[in-house]
Amino acid sequence: xxxxxxxxxxxxxxxxxxxxxxxxxxxxxxxxxxxxxxxxxxxxxxxxxxxxxxxxxxxxxxxxxxxxxxxxxxxxxxxxxxxxxxxxxx
Amino acid sequence: xxxxxxxxxxxxxxxxxxxxxxxxxxxxxxxxxxxxxxxxxxxxxxxxxxxxxxxxxxxxxxxxxxxxxxxxxxxxxxxxxxxxxxxxxx
DNA sequence: TGATAGGTTATCATATTTGATAGACACATC
DNA sequence: GATGTGTCTATCAAATATGATAACCTATCA
Numbered sequence: 001x002x003x004x005x006x007x008x009x010x011x012x013x014x015x016x017x018x019x020x021x022x023x024x025x026x027x028x029x030x031x032x033x034x035x036x037x038x039x040x041x042x043x044x045x046x047x048x049x050x051x052x053x054x055x056x057x058x059x060x061x062x063x064x065x066x067x068x069x070x071x072x073x074x075x076x077x078x079x080x081x082x083x084x085x086x087x088x089x090x
Numbered sequence: 091x092x093x094x095x096x097x098x099x100x101x102x103x104x105x106x107x108x109x110x111x112x113x114x115x116x117x118x119x120x121x122x123x124x125x126x127x128x129x130x131x132x133x134x135x136x137x138x139x140x141x142x143x144x145x146x147x148x149x150x151x152x153x154x155x156x157x158x159x160x161x162x163x164x165x166x167x168x169x170x171x172x173x174x175x176x177x178x179x180x
Numbered sequence: 181t182g183a184t185a186g187g188t189t190a191t192c193a194t195a196t197t198t199g200a201t202a203g204a205c206a207c208a209t210c
Numbered sequence: 211g212a213t214g215t216g217t218c219t220a221t222c223a224a225a226t227a228t229g230a231t232a233a234c235c236t237a238t239c240a
Binding site: 003006007010048049050051052054055058059062063064065066068069070071074075076077 | 093096097100138139140141142144145148149152153154155156158159160161164165166167
C-alpha cells in the first residue's frame with residue numbers, strides 16, 4: 001500500500017464516519033474550526049494530515065483516534081508479521 | 091488534554107512499544123530511514139508528526155496504527171471534550 | 181584512559197501542512 | 211431563472227514537519 005492510497009483510504013474513512021452522523025463537510029469543518037475547503041482536502045486524500053489535525057476531527061466526531069484507525073484498509077500488518085513481540089525474553 | 095500533552099503521550103507510547111521489542115532509537119530510525127535525532131524528537135513529543143510518519147514507524151515496529159492508538163492515554167473522549175451534540179446549529 | 185552505544189538538544193534548509201479565500205460544479209428548491 | 215447547499219479544486223502566505231548534521235551527556239566496557 002503506497003502512501004497516496006493510504007491517504008485516500010484515510011480520507012474515505014473520515015468521510016464515512018461523518019456521513020454516518022449525517023454531518024456535512026461544512027458543519028464538521030466548523031466544529032473543527034477550519035474551512036470546509038480544508039476538510040475536503042483531507043477527505044479526498046490530498047494532504048498528509050498531522051496527528052493533531054486528526055485528533056481535532058475525531059473530537060468533533062466524538063470518536064477516539066483508536067476508532068478512526070480501526071478499519072481494515074488502514075491496518076495491513078498481520079499477527080504473524082510481528083514476530084518480535086512474541087519473542088520477548090520475559 | 092492539551093495538544094502538547096497528547097504529543098508527549100504519543101511519543102511515550104512509541105517509546106514503550108519500541109522498548110518492548112528491545113530496539114534502540116537508532117535502530118528503529120534506521121528502519122524508518124531517518125536519523126536518530128528525528129526519532130528522539132518524536133518520542134519526546136517535540137513535534138506533531140504526520141500520519142505517514144506514524145505509519146512508517148508502525149511498519150518498522152511491525153504493528154498497525156490501530157495498535158499504536160489503542161492506548162487509554164490517547165483516547166480521552168468525554169462529554170466535556172466535545173459538545174457538538176449540545177451546540178445549537180446556527 | 182579511551183572508545184562505543186544510546187539518547188538528547190540545537191540548528192538549518194527544504195518540503196509540506198495549514199489557514200484562508202475564491203471560484204467552479206451539480207443538484208435541489210423556490 | 212435565481213438561490214442555497216454540498217463538494218471539490220486552485221492558489222497563496224504563514225506555520226510547521228522533515229531531513230540532516232553536529233555537539234553534548236551518560237553509562238558501559240576494554
